[in-house]
Amino acid sequence: MNYGEGITVARLLEEYGEKLALELRAGAGGLERMLHNGEVHRPGLALAGFVDLYTFDRVQVLGNTEMFYLGRLSKKERRIALETIYQFDLPCVVLTNNADPFPEMIELSDSNDIPLMVTRFATTKFVHLFSYYLEDYFSPWTVVHGSLVDVYGVGLLFVGKSGIGKSEVALDLIERGHRLVADDVVRIVRRARGILVGMGKEPVRHYMEIRGVGIVDVQRMFGIQAVRDQKRVEVEVKLVEWNEVDDYERIGLREHRTTILDVEIQSVTVPIYPGKNITVIAEVIALNYLLKVHGIHPVEEFNEKLIRLMQERKALKERLSPGPAVGLPEGV
Amino acid sequence: MEAVERTVTIRNKLGLHVRPASLFVERASKFKSDVYIIKDGERVNGKSIMGVLSLAAEQGSDLTIRAEGEDCEEAVKALSELVEEGFYEE
Numbered sequence: 001m002n003y004g005e006g007i008t009v010a011r012l013l014e015e016y017g018e019k020l021a022l023e024l025r026a027g028a029g030g031l032e033r034m035l036h037n038g039e040v041h042r043p044g045l046a047l048a049g050f051v052d053l054y055t056f057d058r059v060q061v062l063g064n065t066e067m068f069y070l071g072r073l074s075k076k077e078r079r080i081a082l083e084t085i086y087q088f089d090l091p092c093v094v095l096t097n098n099a100d101p102f103p104e105m106i107e108l109s110d111s112n113d114i115p116l117m118v119t120r121f122a123t124t125k126f127v128h129l130f131s132y133y134l135e136d137y138f139s140p141w142t143v144v145h146g147s148l149v150d151v152y153g154v155g156l157l158f159v160g161k162s163g164i165g166k167s168e169v170a171l172d173l174i175e176r177g178h179r180l181v182a183d184d185v186v187r188i189v190r191r192a193r194g195i196l197v198g199m200g201k202e203p204v205r206h207y208m209e210i211r212g213v214g215i216v217d218v219q220r221m222f223g224i225q226a227v228r229d230q231k232r233v234e235v236e237v238k239l240v241e242w243n244e245v246d247d248y249e250r251i252g253l254r255e256h257r258t259t260i261l262d263v264e265i266q267s268v269t270v271p272i273y274p275g276k277n278i279t280v281i282a283e284v285i286a287l288n289y290l291l292k293v294h295g296i297h298p299v300e301e302f303n304e305k306l307i308r309l310m311q312e313r314k315a316l317k318e319r320l321s322p323g324p325a326v327g328l329p330e331g332v
Numbered sequence: 333m334e335a336v337e338r339t340v341t342i343r344n345k346l347g348l349h350v351r352p353a354s355l356f357v358e359r360a361s362k363f364k365s366d367v368y369i370i371k372d373g374e375r376v377n378g379k380s381i382m383g384v385l386s387l388a389a390e391q392g393s394d395l396t397i398r399a400e401g402e403d404c405e406e407a408v409k410a411l412s413e414l415v416e417e418g419f420y421e422e
Contacts, residue, residue, distance in 0.1 A: 002373055002374070143374055143375065143376060145376070145377040145380060145383060162361075162377065162379045162380060183382060184377075184380050184381075184382035184383055184386075185376060185380070185382050185383050185386040201386045202388075203385070203386070203388055204382045204385050204386040207382065208382070209380075209381045209382050215350070215381070215382075
């Protein structure tokens with residue numbers, strides 16, 4: 001499992017500066033510092049002198065509490081408190097609520113090359129937005145050889161051997177109005193709460209190789225409605241040759257699962273042979289998944305109906321053919 | 333399963349663009365072994381043209397070629413030669 005390697009402070013400012021309302025105030029010499037961790041830390045205890053287990057490698061967020069605390073200290077005490085945290089290799093420091101940095105902070109940020117930024121957002125809001133925008137930089141990810149298509153809003157991930165026809169199935173689905181996310185190279189990221197999100201990779205995003213034809217530009221050919229940039233991965237569809245399968249599903253009472261980045265999703269194995277229409281099967285898989293999401297389990301309902309019917313028949317039979325227990329009383 | 337890998341450097345000026353990538357895939361597909369290219373911790377299928385192209389491997393970048401299977405030795409030898417020869421480009 002790979003983990004996102006993080007982001008430099010420079011890139012954070014460039015790409016999310018506006019969204020997070022971040023302004024650089026000092027420590028520009030440290031813009032190439034890396035953030036390796038998507039969590040933030042409020043260094044209240046560290047400022048008070050307790051640095052055991054201090055998670056200095058995270059973004060240090062100073063909110064009202066920390067600033068108020070620092071404001072109440074004498075100049076000398078404040079310098080000591082700030083030096084306590086600035087002695088560490090901090091990636092950057094963020095002041096929330098548009099707080100005015102203390103002169104000691106500016107000085108220490110510049111001399112240690114630790115970027116100091118200010119945001120107008122309140123601490124909770126900032127922390128929330130920071131995790132939201134930057135999650136992908138720190139999340140576990142993998143690259144899967146397959147095709148990801150949005151079929152009726154369900155993310156179907158087609159996998160199978162090279163040349164089995166994943167791209168052709170994807171192309172057929174696009175032609176029927178479904179949307180391509182990525183072909184052949186699917187980057188999958190695990191977001192919070194065990195959600196898998198798949199996307200294409202630049203520069204090959206939304207291009208496809210069709211054997212016998214070559215590389216096809218899907219967006220140009222089918223239009224913007226035929227593609228989407230990312231989609232939750234919900235069902236794996238495993239394409240296998242007809243003779244290779246011994247154990248494909250005939251009924252659908254059992255649900256098979258597969259694990260990607262420690263997240264379990266449903267997996268459907270579809271045996272294929274020439275002339276078999278996988279596209280329609282893929283649509284049925286997506287619709288079936290949607291029914292289940294909405295609490296409808298067709299096979300279970302069918303089975304209940306079947307059992308009910310058989311029990312009625314049995315009861316009727318027992319009424320009509322008097323056995324020893326239900327026979328008429330003697331002498332009648 | 334038997335597996336071999338070797339790290340090679342992209343030598344040709346334009347990097348792993350469409351022509352060399354297709355040469356690579358064509359040659360990789362002749363082997364029975366599964367072929368992978370690993371760049372910066374990311375692994376793609378060496379028999380998939382889109383996979384190889386997605387690496388956007390520029391001149392000077394290091395690739396690890398890995399083969400798994402009965403003819404992995406020959407596969408890695410042939411493919412790393414191809415890369416080291418700069419795909420017979422300028």
